[in-house]
Amino acid sequence: MRKLLNTLYVMTQSCYLTLDGENIVIQDGEKxxxxxxxxxxxxxxxxxxxxxxxxxxxxxxxxxxxxxxFSPRGTFLAxxxxxxxxxxxxxxxxxxxxxxxxxxxxxxxxMIVGKVFNSRWSIERTLRDHAYRVDSQKLKQxxxxxxxxxxxxxxxxxVDELRGIEGKAAEQYFSIFNEMILNQKDDFNFAxxxxxxxxxxxxxxxxxxxxxxxxxxxxxxxxxxxxxxVGFMHSDRPGxxxxxxxxxxxxRPVLADRFIITLINTKAIQANHFEKQRDNAVFxxxxxxxxxxxxxxxxxxxxxxxxxxxxxxxxxxxxYIQALLLARTIRGDIDEYPPFLWK
Numbered sequence: 131m132r133k134l135l136n137t138l139y140v141m142t143q144s145c146y147l148t149l150d151g152e153n154i155v156i157q158d159g160e161k162x163x164x165x166x167x168x169x170x171x172x173x174x175x176x177x178x179x180x181x182x183x184x185x186x187x188x189x190x191x192x193x194x195x196x197x198x199x200f201s202p203r204g205t206f207l208a209x210x211x212x213x214x215x216x217x218x219x220x221x222x223x224x225x226x227x228x229x230x231x232x233x234x235x236x237x238x239x240x241m242i243v244g245k246v247f248n249s250r251w252s253i254e255r256t257l258r259d260h261a262y263r264v265d266s267q268k269l270k271q272x273x274x275x276x277x278x279x280x281x282x283x284x285x286x287x288x289v290d291e292l293r294g295i296e297g298k299a300a301e302q303y304f305s306i307f308n309e310m311i312l313n314q315k316d317d318f319n320f321a322x323x324x325x326x327x328x329x330x331x332x333x334x335x336x337x338x339x340x341x342x343x344x345x346x347x348x349x350x351x352x353x354x355x356x357x358x359x360v361g362f363m364h365s366d367r368p369g370x371x372x373x374x375x376x377x378x379x380x381x382r383p384v385l386a387d388r389f390i391i392t393l394i395n396t397k398a399i400q401a402n403h404f405e406k407q408r409d410n411a412v413f414x415x416x417x418x419x420x421x422x423x424x425x426x427x428x429x430x431x432x433x434x435x436x437x438x439x440x441x442x443x444x445x446x447x448x449x450y451i452q453a454l455l456l457a458r459t460i461r462g463d464i465d466e467y468p469p470f471l472w473k
Contacts, residue, residue, distance in 0.1 A: 137173040137430075138166060139423045141416060147174070147182035149189050171195050173349060175342070177419065182210075196349035206341055209348065220355050223460050224373075228360045235289055237376075237456075237467050238363035242296045243283050244380025244469025249303040250276040251472055252383045252391075256310045264309045272306045289363055296379075303383075307332075310391050317401035318394045327411030331404050334412040335393065338422065339386040340378070343449075347381070348374035350453040356460075377452060384472045385448065389429055398425055438468040 140147065140156060145163065148155045154174070156164040168189060173196040176182065181199065187210045190197045197210040227233045253273045257266060279299050286292045300323075308320040311332070320332040328334040348358040348371045361372025363379075393399040403418030414422060430446030443451060452470055459467040 136171050137175060137427065138171055139419075140174070140176045140178055141419055141423075143178050144180065145176075145178050146180040147176065147186055149183060149186040154186060168193055168195065173346070174198070175345070176200065194353055196345070196352075198345045200341070206345070209345070217355055220457060220461060221357050224356055225360055227460065228362060228366075231289065234362035235286070235292065237459075238289060238292055239283050239286060240467045240469045241363065241376055241379050242292060242299075243280060244471055245296065245382060246276050246279050246283065246299050247469070247471050248380060248383035249299065249387075252310070252388055253303070253306065255388075260312060263312055265306075269306050269309055272302050275302055292363065307387075311394055313395050313397060314400065327407075327409065328413075329410055330412055331401065332390070332394070334404060334414060335390045335399065335422075336386065338414055338419075339390055339426075340382065342426070343381060343386050344371060344374050344378050346446075347371075347377045347449045347453070350449040351377065351456075353450065354453045354457040356453065356457055377449065377456065380469045381448065381452070384470070385445065389426070393422070393425060434472075437471050437473065 138154070142156075142158060142163065144158050146157050148157060150165070152168050154166050154168060154171070155162060156166075172194075174182075174190065176197070176199045178199075179201070182197070187197060189195075190210060199207040199209075201207060227237065250273050253269050253276070256264060257269050257273070276299060279295060282295055283292065286295060304320075304323045311318050311320060318332050320330070323336070324330075324333050325337050328337045351358040351373055356373060358371045358374040360366065361374075361376040364370065364372035364375045366372060399418060399421055403415060403421060404412055405415045406412050430444060432445050433442055434445060434448075435441065436443050436448075436451060438455065439451065448470060455464065456467055458464045
């Protein structure tokens with residue numbers, strides 16, 4: 131079983147990353163801020179415009195260490211991609227499935243089943259733990275509606291119909307998202323999902339978490355030999371990691387949404403961790419990102435039992451395990467892709 135290694139987050143905007151032997155060195159001008167052995171890392175996430183040396187980027191690709199670059203506000207800029215790993219026949223089969231509407235819809239439906247199932251589970255968990263602090267009737271109604279949506283997904287014939295059902299389910303789910311926020315209601319009031327840019331603290335957290343999760347999914351897919359840019363539900367678009375976005379759908383409610391709710395309800399993240407721009411866009415500030423990533427790394431280390439494999443793993447390996455199951459399905463080792471159905 132693969133082991134979860136560390137992710138290095140570089141948030142000092144004036145930093146430049148270089149290679150020294152088998153170590154990554156973080157420099158701010160002539161000052162060395164840190165030195166980390168490459169063999170302890172599986173991912174490097176940079177929020178700096180200065181970037182990294184070509185030697186370091188080459189070393190990361192050779193060792194399959196993911197490296198992503200974001201603006202200081204959290205906008206995705208680029209990923210470092212090296213040699214393709216895995217069997218070329220696997221990727222060719224992935225492309226054939228993507229071009230075949232009848233085959234790709236089977237994968238897409240299972241991923242959306244996972245998303246709706248996990249969205250409902252998130253609501254049910256709030257009902258179980260905080261029934262007297264929420265509008266139980268309202269939450270139960272949406273939970274039942276999502277439950278009734280599941281068999282409808284199985285009967286869809288085309289991706290446009292699937293997108294319509296998924297969009298409606300997401301709208302219903304987010305209609306009660308504010309009910310699951312129990313503390314700091316004045317500072318974390320959620321009315322509707324908005325993005326590009328996010329216009330409130332909750333949407334800023336959601337957008338940031340989804341961006342980081344998408345990067346984790348892309349790295350996981352690349353590590354098993356799949357192309358993260360060729361998907362089954364998200365349409366092809368230059369620069370869009372369509373398969374990573376497909377895979378992320380089923381993981382949003384359990385890896386991102388519940389994480390955000392916990393950050394707010396435990397008061398780990400607070401109003402002073404955000405900054406508002408002139409165009410009303412809201413982003414995490416430097417301190418907010420530090421709090422986010424500290425909690426994110428701790429969350430990834432928590433142990434669970436995978437619902438399909440029935441083996442104990444840590445949360446951080448879930449994207450990799452799902453990517454591995456997807457690759458096995460494409461190869462024909464598994465009859466049908468098993469989505470991550472968490473309880």
